[in-house]
Amino acid sequence: MKKLAFLFLCLSSLSFAVDYDPQRGKMLSLSCANCHGTDGKSNSTFPYIAGLDKDYLYKTLLDFKTGKRTDTYMMTKHTKGFTDEELEQLSYYFSKVK
Known part of the structure; x- marks a missing residue:
């Protein structure tokens, strides 16, 4: 059980390898505004x-990208x-919007 918990912790820490840049996220989000507001x-x-x-957002976006x-x-x-x-930047950005 401890091995499984350790494995999950390691995998979850790798899921987002990019440092979040709020300005970049905002800029990229502009291309989504026509449909998603x-x-x-x-x-x-x-x-x-x-x-x-x-x-969830990142997985969904990747799923669309890969078909x-x-x-x-x-x-x-x-x-x-x-x-x-x-x-990833888009996922971070939208997840932080209140």
């Missing part, structure tokens, strides 16, 4: 993403334009 606070049929868990998760094509196409590091 300013700071991810959608007032339309698009999902409200402000304040969601950063691990594991599909939509009406927009998210898959949009995420392919970002590096994994940029997707």
Whole structure:
């Protein structure tokens, strides 16, 4: 049991290897505003993403990028334009919005 807990701790610490840069996150988030609203606070049929868990957001963005998760094509196409590091910055940014 201790080995399993140690393994989980090691893996969870590796999930986000990038230092968060608030200005970069804000800049990158501007490309999401057309659909998800300013700071991810959608007032339309698009999902409200402000304040969601950063691990959930990052996994979701990676799943769109790799094709594991599909939509009406927009998210898959949009995420392919970002590096994994940029997707991490976006995940951090939106997770910190109140």
